[in-house]
Amino acid sequence: MFLAVRELKHSKLRYLLIGFIMVLIAWLVLFVTGLAQGLASDNASSIQNMKADYLVVQKESDQRLNRSVLTEQDWNDIREHTGEQSATPLGVQMTTLTRSNSTSKVDAAFFAIDTEQMLAPTVVEGSMISQTKADEVLADRSLKEEDFKLGDQIIDQASGKAFTIVGFTEGQSFSHAPVLHMNYKGWESIHNSDSGRGMFFNAIALSASSDQADQLVQQVPDIDVISKDQALQGIPGYKEEQGSLMMMIVFLYIIAAFVLAVFFYVITIQKMNQFGVLKAIGAQSAYLARNLILQVMLLSVVSLIISIALTYGVAALIGNSIPFDLSPSLVLGSAGLFLFVSLIGSLLSLYRVVKIDAIEAIGRAA
Structure with a gap:
């Protein structure tokens, strides 16, 4: 530790430049990770927060909720085997809303649920929708940014039906649109289920x-039972969006490993003579290697602390303008992976330190 700290103090500018590069890389990794998590939540938080283990969908629907159509008979067949309390239908429909006395339009998603079963969301403001009224909805509180309030009347453009917002929920979005929960009477009213085929649903939560x-x-017969993770992959654009961001994050870690490897290797080459002299006077390879690792870890930890502070600072500045979610557990995981990548990047330098020949190094120094 003594040698590592002394060297950092002696070559301040050199290590400040390396630390600055490490801060930028770690900051970019953390920001993209938070963006990926935020987009995932914005795209599918209604499914992620669902109190269900599995979803039953139509067999030929490619595990996509919007392609699945299940009838009341399917529901009856399923609850015969699972019990009424273990299965509850879910209707899903993308829509466009307007507010009464306003021409502005907002994209949203209707979720039809039984308010007394597992899919009922937590109400953070207002009250739960009634089971008997067909014109009440719960809205995700993100709609407040569009100036929606309790008691506002909204109109579904497709059906022309009007609904009243009686409560707000939190963390309920689907396909980057806020979710509005309604009961089955409201679902039936927007689909005119008296046409003869009866009421239908997109999935049954188990x-x-x-x-x-x-x-x-x-x-x-003719059903698939999928996990919530599989349902997430079936949301249009979810897999492609997350795949692109994950590829960026992976490449950032690979780039970080290469950049750090080059920096520390060049510095090690410049210090070969000094390392050789230290070996000649009795310093063990393990001692030199330990000091190199301590240097890398110290630079990495300080860089991570600065980059985490920068990331949360920028997140506070941007507010809700872009979806961003960086939980403490995600920060710890990313920081641990960054430290591991830093150590991987120092392996080449570590190898050169261990292989230094003292006599050869002294001869070059002379």
């Missing part, structure tokens, strides 16, 4: 074990 889910597929 509270079940994996064995029960597998058995249900064998017992009920």
